[in-house]
Amino acid sequence: MHDPDPFVAKVPGIDYGILDSLLGYAVRRAQIRLYEDFIPSLAPWGITPPRFSAMVIVSRNPGLKLTQLARIMGIARSGSVSLVDAIEALGYIQRLPMPGDRRAFGLALTAKGEADLVAISAAVQAHDARMAQALTPEERTVLRGLLTRLSEAQP
Numbered sequence: 001m002h003d004p005d006p007f008v009a010k011v012p013g014i015d016y017g018i019l020d021s022l023l024g025y026a027v028r029r030a031q032i033r034l035y036e037d038f039i040p041s042l043a044p045w046g047i048t049p050p051r052f053s054a055m056v057i058v059s060r061n062p063g064l065k066l067t068q069l070a071r072i073m074g075i076a077r078s079g080s081v082s083l084v085d086a087i088e089a090l091g092y093i094q095r096l097p098m099p100g101d102r103r104a105f106g107l108a109l110t111a112k113g114e115a116d117l118v119a120i121s122a123a124v125q126a127h128d129a130r131m132a133q134a135l136t137p138e139e140r141t142v143l144r145g146l147l148t149r150l151s152e153a154q155p
Contacts, residue, residue, distance in 0.1 A: 007032050023150075034131055041127040045120050046090050050075075052124060054083055055092060055109065055117055063106035065098070092116060 092113030
């Protein structure tokens with residue numbers, strides 16, 4: 001289900017002024033383009049980028065608490081509750097009692113979540129390859145490295 005008016009990175013005849021010189025604006029425009037392909041690619045599973053990230057993190061770190069997931073993903077705890085609720089409704093994640101703490105729950109993928117994550121990951125990798133095809137392998141490596149440095153930089 002594609003939008004009848006797809007995103008246009010640069011509309012001809014429009015003066016973007018200072019926006020063209022801003023790194024954040026360029027990153028956001030690229031993100032829009034990436035999301036435009038990601039969403040329909042993962043629609044069969046009802047997976048969004050945050051849901052995919054959460055599933056991967058939980059799959060690699062079973063028993064993680066909601067507060068830990070929120071911190072890892074850079075979202076509010078309330079946002080992680082909503083995120084996990086949505087993934088749980090899809091049958092992909094479950095809350096498990098934490099030994100020694102009756103108030104806390106650990107997160108784990110369900111058997112369905114583990115099985116579907118294999119196909120979901122393959123679809124994400126195909127999406128990523130499709131979106132990166134304009135770049136050489138070396139450029140992809142440099143871009144990932146630069147974006148990582150930006151994300152880790154202290155203001």
